[in-house]
Amino acid sequence: MKKIISTKEAPAAVGPYSQAVRVGSTIYCAGQIPLDPKSGQIVPGDIGAQTRRVLENITAVLKAERLSFQNIVKTTIFLTDLADFQTVNEIYASYFKQAPPARSTVQVPALPKGARIEIEAIAMVDQDVAIDEGTVSDTSG
Numbered sequence: 001m002k003k004i005i006s007t008k009e010a011p012a013a014v015g016p017y018s019q020a021v022r023v024g025s026t027i028y029c030a031g032q033i034p035l036d037p038k039s040g041q042i043v044p045g046d047i048g049a050q051t052r053r054v055l056e057n058i059t060a061v062l063k064a065e066r067l068s069f070q071n072i073v074k075t076t077i078f079l080t081d082l083a084d085f086q087t088v089n090e091i092y093a094s095y096f097k098q099a100p101p102a103r104s105t106v107q108v109p110a111l112p113k114g115a116r117i118e119i120e121a122i123a124m125v126d127q128d129v130a131i132d133e134g135t136v137s138d139t140s141g
Helices: 047-063 082-095
Strands: 002-005 020-023 026-032 072-079 102-107 117-124
Touching: 026 047, 047 082, 047 117, 072 082, 082 102
Parallel strands: 072 102
Antiparallel strands: 002 020, 020 026, 026 117, 072 117
């Protein structure tokens, strides 16, 4: 059985797709670009600001199912410029304190709405991993 996951805390879909879908104990999160959930616009700023917004959008989608970044088992990062990789990697690492998921990173020619980054995630429900507000956070300052 398929359950559609939706939250107003993350940007609305910009096309015919769901923010996330749960099938059994697996949650498939659609790729998130750096859209501000309130305005629906790309956040201003550099790749750091865009990366943080994407990760906060993923946080919101996971929280809708009472999950955290600890539940993520795989991510795919899409960048329009691999020169941004180091900055993205540093910020990404601040959200995954322990046991980071498997990950792929690829350069693409373009992303929706002119975004510089998009991240999709797959998470698993684990009864031993409860949501902890302090677990999903950015400590890069």
